[in-house]
Amino acid sequence: MIKETLQSLVGVEIYPIISLIIFFVVFIMVVLWALMLDKDVIAEMENIPLDNDMTYGDSIDV
Secondary structure (H helix, E strand, C coil), X not given: CHHHHHHHCCXXXXXXXXXXXXXXXXXXXXXXXXXXXXXXXXXXXXXXXXCCCCCCCCCXXX
């Protein structure tokens, strides 16, 4: 039923192409952002899971 409904829509074949283009644009942007990050920022992000101080916005009452 879904297959017949989608086949009856006019111009539906463009949606997968647009989705793929949007995905690749966002993917390339994220890769470029990651490559252009400063090494100090990367080192700080690496250590976030290992830090025990609560300076990253987490406040847990124990």
